[in-house]
Amino acid sequence: MTRFERHREHFAGLLVAAIGGSAIYEGAQYGIGSLTEMGSGFFPVMLGAGMILMGAIMALMRPAGPGHGTQAPNWRGAAAIVAAVALFVVLANRAGLAPATFACVFVGALGTRETRLAEAAMLGAVVTVFAIVLFRYGLQVQFPILRGVLQ
């Protein structure tokens, strides 16, 4: 059992309590008001208090047994997926639908070791063609296909 697994419930409780705490901090600035005249902050503060309570219970409970379904993160896969979406965000408006789609699928596909470069490129190309036909011509999504070259 790794250290993370042993303290997982504590971390979980801490995270929930921290979110609750920030909700109270932020909510208090919107004006809590009173029951007769509720401010915008009343509800957030209430929720935050509830979250702190839940977090406290979780942190105080006995940690769960081992093997509770958590797998070690797969860094290669995670990096590829995050990069794929980020590339789409960056490229879609600047370069157009085709390069953004290709980059997204290509980079995403590289997240597994079994997928070879050529395979990823093939998949990217297929999805790109599909995307142009379906989304640009079919559903009229407002994107140039390739900025400055093809609308």
Add this chain to the structure above:
Amino acid sequence: MIETGFLGLVHGFSVALEPHNLMWCFFGVFVGNMVGVLPGMGVLSTISILLPLTFSMHPVAALLMLSGIYYGAQYGGAICSILLNLPCHPPHAVTCLDGFPMTKQGRGGVALGITMLAAVIGAAFGIVQMIFMAPYIARIAFSFGPQEICSLMLLGLLAGATLAKGSPIKGIAMTLLGILLSLVGTDVNTGNERFTFGQLELSDGLELVTVSLGLFGIAEFLKSVNAVKPEGTTSVRLGFRDLRPSRSDLRQALPPVLRGTVIGSLCSLIPGTGPTIASFIAYAMEKKISKTPGRFGHGAIEGVAAPEASTHSAVQGDFIPTMSLGIPGDAVMALLLGALMIHGIQPGPRLIVEQPDIFWGLIASFWIGNLILVFLNVPMIGIWVKLLSVPYRYLYPTALFFVCIGVFAARNEMFDVGATLVFGAFGYLLLQLGFEPAPILLGFVLGPRLEENFRRSVLLSRGSLSTFIDRPISAVFLGLCVLLILAQVYTAARSKKPPIKIPEAAFD
């Protein structure tokens, strides 16, 4: 009451049989059946991906299609469980226990045939139940004031958070988080901006698809990438003829199907206990009342028939609280309700009267959709089996693109795609910490109405919280909340062991 039900149904068929609606219903069940079979794809992520597509559609067609995905996936999920022992669809995890042994004995086709039969019977019962119960429940709810609605929502959220999978405390924490997320944006009562941190894009609040695709799309991909092993299906060859169960199979399977159906329909009425829990209860009960419990786990046909019937009747019954009260029982229903709200339709008891096209059209489409599914599955079983071998490494990059374009298309805002990525990473952290993200969606969809009704009730009572206990119906709901919590504390203190060993769902 029977007459209104009949008239409504006739009207519903006239709506659902319009070519346009029929087409979308077919599309929905087809896609649903497909994602049910595809390993690693879930109902929630599929509905979220297709949700933006429905913004430009007529609300009736949108709802028919999105619901079709939900019940269509149940047909596909059974194939996955029985033939591959892959519980890729939580309600069907328990079907693996006896379905896969049947496949190993060369009776996989019979198991699938019985599954179809169970599905049709279960679904038919669930739909009939909805026809008669939903308008009735809605009529009772007409008299509800903000206090009752508020207490009822609290009960629904609490049940959804604590009865579903995972730790109840964590479920409540996630529900609160969901409500908190729903508050982002401009406060309708005061005009103040809340939790926007100066971001202009956030002043309209977070988009439903941003939250759901982050939590159920990207977070799931992060979890499943490189964890889903490709399966060989070359050994499984099935044709149309193999599906036909023998007379003795039928005789053996019919009583469990009926029992499972009843269990499913009862479970569906309690928020939070959707099809997954129904199927486990049905299986456990079959095993308990069987004269030969030793056969279970070694290919007992009852172990396939009962849970499958209860799943399908619970899936249809799931729509009852959603459509009659506007209180979704699980994350899928929350998404459907969110879809209605995006179309400007206020969910609640008035929906059936004010939007008869939606309610009765939906019910009629259930009949049509289930019929289509049987015709899709019986002759095409061979094709679905082939789909089982599509590797996940091709699926998730493609799905990633659909997530991106779907979120963008919701309101032509690239900011939302970035926000989805943030939610995905956050959702993955939550999964690693053992949280179930589904209650977040429940809280997110119900949050604004909860706050509004809470404020209204306290305003009406001039700042007195006792108004929630003074009104009898509201007090009953709150009493049920207390009972629910006490029951949870009691069971938590008593036992630690689950009653039956469940094959760990690979992805859900």
